[in-house]
Amino acid sequence: MQNLTLAQISKGLEAGEFTSVEITQHYLDRIKQLDQGENGLNSFITVNEELALAEAKAADERRAAGNATAWTGVPIAHKDLLCTDGTLTTCGSKILSNFVPPYDATIVENFKKEGAVCLGKTNMDEFAMGSSNENSYFGAVKNPWDLERVPGGSSGGSAAAVAARLVPAATATDTGGSIRQPAAFTGLTGLKPTYGRCSRWGMVAYASSLDQAGPIAQTAEDAAMMLNVMASFDEKDSTSIEQPVPDYTATLNDDIKGKVIGLPKEYFPENLDPEMASVVRSAIAEFEKLGCTIKEISLPNTGLGIPAYYVVAPAECSANLSRMDGVRFGVRCEDPKDLEDLYKRSRGEGFGAEVKRRIMVGTYALSTGFYDAYYVKAQKIRRLIKNDFVAAFNDVDFIMSPTTPTPAFKTGEKTGDPVEMYMEDVFTIALNLAGLPGMSIPAGKVNNLPVGLQIIGNYWNEAGMLNMAHQFQTATDFHKEAPAGIDSNR
Amino acid sequence: MEWEVVIGLEIHAQLATKSKIFSGSSTAFGAEPNTQASLVDLGLPGVLPVFNKEALNMAVQFGCAIDAEIGKVSVFDRKNYFYPDSPKGYQTTQLHHPIVGMGHIDITLEDGPDKGVTKRINVTRAHLEEDAGKSLHEDFQGMSGIDLNRAGTPLIEIVSEPEMRNAKEAVAYFKKMHSIVTYLGICDGDLSQGSMRCDCNVSLRPKGQEEFGTRTEIKNVNSFRFVEQAINCEIERQRDILEDGGSIVQETRLYDPNKNETRSMRSKEVANDYRYFPCPDLLPVVIDDDYIEAIRSHLPELPDQKKQRFMDDHKLSEYDASVLTASRELAAYFETVAEKCGDYKLATNWVMGELSAAMNKSDVSIQACPISAEVLGAMLLRLKDETINGKGAKTLFQSLWEKQSDDVDALIESLGIKQVQDSGAIESIVDEVLANNQAQVDNYVAAAEDKRGKMLGFFVGQVMKASKGSANPGMVNSVLKTKLDEKC
């Protein structure tokens, strides 16, 4: 049962092959078995068993009453960055370790309206800052493909949970690669939409101008189903763009013959691991077989993506996280002796090391005398990076590259050096700066670890990207492979 | 040494929108704590702001009213600081691209040696921002309570050039801004509820020196009188320090009206670095010429225009016109009275005279005036059509003030002050008076012709007295004159 895709579960529920309560219980059992305890994956922070079963029961009743949608009774999980009314929402942080929001994120509400079942909240790097899910107050998450390796981050919990089939699909968020990189590390399909496609209301902000939610799923078809629900125009979010939401599943089978794929030379550097390069190039060759043409392109400012990101994101987060002050919600330090002490200790004790580093970098970059040299400079670089892509998309329909420079690395391997960890996002980060949509799909393996192919689309072309990915997945089987050790029923 | 005072004001005016600048919470004053604090106002994790259309409208109206450049692209910035009444840890404001750029207003001093002199004060800018909540310092086990009802109320902060040279000018400027925003209806102008607050930047420099001296900022002064007092005592303080050879510390100070002194604000002592940057949750606010012109063409009449109209069309003196237009409510009251009675001169005399005196005596504002403009107009109409005379009008005014009735005509009847217009009736009173005062009649007849005019007054007084004040004085005059002249 656990290898069912969303699409299959949806059909199975509709055909009456199983009830929502049955499938929900199945996943809850798997979570208990594989996620919890000392050797568990630790991909969930909160499992809402009672609520999930109640939702499943309600969904079954709704189906019996004859007003079910494709989603009614389908179980999913939400990244713990999305606020859930009445359910703990920690953002992977100590400072929010007791925070029960009084409202739902728009994305959460969208799923509720459809009658989807939420199994729980997935683990993540604290406030979405990290590329390995080792920065969680609730502990690191293990990669189901190799328990000694990281699942990527910051949506490592969502990725590990879907990879281990603890849930068929999950929401995630991406500020510099946090959907695509974990999807690549766990052999999944992850999509970061165009900035403004999914509402940010109720999604706790890390870097407001970069954050965007999207799905992590087993297939492109499932990702399309997820995006159908996640994407919406939201009046509560000033940066939500009023664009009609297409049915992303409707165009999955369109012909991709004649599509032009750009390969930016900067994304295939000389020092790229040859095995990675070879897996990615053979995936691209598959697209050629499907009738696409390949074109060498250049995105000359690629190398400036990480430097610019590490000004913009810390600057925005330094202000976004100021509300975590122990005054109105969250954890307050013990016995503050005065107001300053309350602020400093609540925050100093409540945030982990990486969050503090980024807040401090952002604080410094915005301070008097440095604003122009750092912040304004980074915004200018951001324009150059965007311009590179805009120019490239005059000539090509899609851009492809490896999602990450290497497959999943070992837990603890990069924690000693923040800058080394930052380089993980070298191929993903520029899209966030430009606001472009990007996805990662499984393209093969290196050393028995999954490798992701990144597909970058033009603004608002999520449907086109999903079409490309689905055609690839129709022709290949990489996406069907599940991590061996975990899947005892295989 | 002779010192020159340099004053600049930053006025915060709460915009009279129904809902907050970035959320749908009510802005009504006086609710139970935190009952008008939404998710957005509380700054809970994950919430986002959406800008209120009416706040934009009002800010642009203000810009047009002070003849300012309007920012066609304005940008919200975050001003970062930690304070419990600032729930997000930053205030959303506008630094580099404000909605209103350089404009100006004219002020006229009400008293002092420069009374009546008009001076132009330039307004550097006005920008939109959100108000903070309130810290309540009553004792909660040694803690402060935070009420965020006010957090997110839209404000415009109006920043003047440092062009005022004494406290009276500063007050005149503050009053003029108050009158402009209330005429526009974009602020209720209620200083006692904090709808308008004023920060005063004060510095001194040796007369003739171009460079500014070090300034201090007196925060949150909330009455016209306190602005004058606070500035004057800050000038004193700075002058004393400078004349003793000391130097001024740039700092934020607070005015204590009870002690009439300013003191340093401890909480603001730590030099802050606000780390402004564009708010990524809000996009640039873009407006076009059509939008601005539509607002400009629908601006209500402003105090200066009204004053000019009163002078040009209704021949009011500049002084009367200034006083009557200083507040929107007074001007509206006056115009209603004038229109109702059809005589601006008469309305001016009564509003500036009897009414002002009565209001001063009872310390009531025009809003709380017991006689409505319609009623006063109706009364003056009866004076004008000679139903009553001046004396009767004073009696009537007193009754109206005491709220005996609002029905002018009924009161005229019940008070018996209707003017006697019947010439027969007047003639018989005159005859009676003349008969009862033979000696005075004889004196009149004997007097030289040029002295008789003065002596007539005695008879008029007697006739009015005999008629209980209700005779038409004009008619009394002419009847008396005719009858007396017959005897000569």
Place this chain on the structure above:
Amino acid sequence: MALDRSDIPNIADLARLAIAENDIPQYQQELSNILELVEQMNAVNTDDVQPLAHPTDAVQRLRADEVTETNQREKYMQCAPAKEEGLFLVPKVIE
């Protein structure tokens, strides 16, 4: 740019972060490394480039001026660490 040791407490103060004295050298090193990475931006001349604050060219949408919120104090204050009489409590605020 390499930060001085003394920069760290200043930055931490501005950001209201209590950091242990022992941790200062590590922060100094790590933050300096990050700034060094960031300064790779200086490799390009951007004199004629307009800063980009938002990835899309969208402009601010305007909300109608309507009161849409009702009193939800009980619910919204449920997660407050300290409260009394409908107020959030903090150590005494000094003006």
